[in-house]
Amino acid sequence: MDFQKNVYNTMKELVAIPSISGTNQESIMADKIYKKIVEIPYFKENSHNVGIEDIAGDPLGRSFVWALVNGKERDQSTFILSGHLDVVGIEEFGHLKSVAFDVEKCTKKISEMELDKNTRRDVESGNWIFGRGTADMKFGIALNMELIREFSINRNFKGNVMILIVPGEESNSEGMVAAVPFLLKLAEKKKYNYCGMIISEPSIPEKGEIESKRLYIGSVGKIMPLFFCVGKETHVGESLNGLNPNLIVSEINRLLECSEKFSDSAYGTVTPPPMCLKQMDLKELYSVQSPLYAAAYYNVLTLKIKYEELIEKLKSLANTAFLNVLDNISQKRNGFEKKSHQNLDLEHFQPCVMTYRDILSQVENKYDDFSSYISQKIDVWKKEKKDNQTIAVNIVREAYELYEEKKPMIIISFIPPYYPHKYLTNKDGISSKFMDVIDGAIEYAREEFQENIVKTDFFMGISDASYTGICESDSSVDSLISNIVGYDIIYKLPVDELKKINIPVIVFGGEGKDLHKYTERLNLPYSFNVIPELYKYIILNMLK
Structure with missing residues (x-):
């Protein structure tokens, strides 16, 4: 079975679990993902490189999942693929609620709903699939899971590739916040150096655009x-x-x-x-x-x-x-x-x-x-x-x-x-290399796939990229924290860890439209044929 088919089938399985943010389905989804990953032969032999970690004090008992493949050539450099497993609710789906989490049935029946001209055109093209979580972001999780499977087979790279799948992004990013101290401890224990991260959020059209193929180097x-x-x-x-x-x-x-x-x-x-x-x-x-x-x-x-x-x-x-x-x-x-x-x-x-x-x-x-x-x-x-x-x-x-x-x-x-706002700059060697690799990936997409991907300064939807490090000075952040009501009692950020970890990050994924609407959809050709190759290009070049 080819790689794209594996990603599609995994995505279908994940979409079928209604992991609505703030429900126990988030935990069911985490268990599902963990069980699929531990069945990969590499992780059967390297069980210390995979885990499901409980979020301390979480009233819903949620967990995040991680897995890491060591390359054949050992090195401290570690690249992370991340995404969130939760989705928003389906109230707006009306009579299609029963198929909102079934990719093929929802795609088949979506024409029964009132659709605008743009959506109708996408339906008729046959290039889009519909359903809650298709774009935001079960495709991204499925892609990351299948990439870690592929990397675990050949391991022809220097360093390490890691996936991190978190709950709660649609609420208060509880999963990514909890993952920060874990990532720092892992880095200190194994001497890992996090050289980059992709958060697999989809690109969505901006005003006046019919399509959107963007790579974001910052997050609001x-x-x-x-x-x-x-x-x-x-x-x-x-x-x-x-x-x-x-x-x-x-x-x-x-x-x-x-x-x-x-x-x-x-x-x-x-x-x-x-x-x-x-x-x-x-x-x-x-x-x-x-x-x-x-x-x-x-x-x-x-x-x-x-x-x-x-x-x-x-x-x-x-x-x-x-x-x-x-x-x-x-x-x-x-x-x-x-x-x-x-x-x-x-x-x-x-x-x-x-x-x-x-x-x-x-x-x-x-x-x-x-x-x-x-x-x-x-x-x-x-x-x-x-x-x-x-x-x-x-x-x-x-x-x-x-x-x-x-x-x-x-x-x-x-x-x-x-x-916190986050932006990828050229201030240090790692970020500079990451930016060069990103530019190379965009050129690669243009030459090999005739795709024009726009490098965009900021992802304007709130994202987990905020919790990959803090760009501000210590004094500025401390001034802010001291004015957050209930800090350390009702709300706590791992500020000290965020100051130390500072992972270079981009937001980059498949092409989606109408996130959080009943017309949420994902473009098939670009997402399944182009994005996987660009991920491989970025990861392998960062781990050279």
Whole structure:
């Protein structure tokens, strides 16, 4: 049976397991992958080179799978092929839910759904297969598994080839985060040098494109700033005598939502501007008293911005928002005094913007047991099934309530998850060699397959590439981490390990379209005929 047929059959098997992120099917998928790999003769003889590793403390009991082939000529250089085993749900498939995980049936029946012109053309071409996970990314996993099988047979290379298959990419990258300390320990134990990694995410068309054949040398980062706003309560009959935090958080939203000032840019790429993911006050029951607290958190994408710079920009925006609100309230008070012929003796407020780190340090200095107190509260909140973001908001509230100086303010922090931006540069010898090999692979694709692959600076979908190392300086990262609410309690990144490991990585895979939609599909000729040869070209040239 030829290589392409093996990849196709393995992909079909993997797609058939509905490994939706956040379900026990992720564990079933990991077990399936592990059992297929250990049946490869090489791993029967070298059982120490394959494993399924539990993610410590994972509520779903998930695992990641790894396998490594040593070349005939021993060397420290180790190349990694990685991908995620989880997929998103299938709610949008309608009456085709029953075949969403069956490649051939879904491809046959997809025409029963409403299709746009582009999708209809792809169906009629016969060059595309449909189904959840075909593109994102069961093909990539199947390809990596069959490549490790092939490399284990001939072993005609110098160094080592490894596959790493992780869960949780569609949620919070729990699998890749857990794999980082493992990779570092393996490297230290075996003296391995990770010379490169391919994350097998598919290339998808950008605006105006009919097809997409791209290789990404960077991956966008993500950070989530939280604005916790404290007002001053008042009775509704005395509305001008207080300060409603809803007004403050609304002004922050007006200034920050879709603001191009917070679009990061690098190498000609510009991130989409921020968007508010949640805005709320924290008043739980109806009463005629105004709320005391309100909060909002945002999705901010990064390419190169220094975190100290981002924090300063957020503080400046918050201060402007506070001043705008106070000016607006002052005008309305003056207007009411004229209309009512009253001379009101009302409290006047001053803008106050602080970071969570500043509040926390003062609270911890006064209350030695604050950390254990919060840990107990977190246990309660987790039992109530609150998500990490809600728990983070609650932690800021608890910290403020123990803070001595009670007054209206805006507290700025970051909340989980955090994805560092990553970019492949020519700053060191390994990365420089990797870039040369990539350029050679693109030229090889043009000459041998008449395929024009575009080297693109950033993969703009969040990816596990973020957890292959941190590009920022230690001080910048430490500054950020100190402002992540609940860090080390509800959310932890292996920051020290990420600083040490720093694997050169690209995002490169088959050609896909409409990820996370019922029209998700994978191009057959390019994905099965071209991509495997380019992977071999890159791996073998990196291990020369």
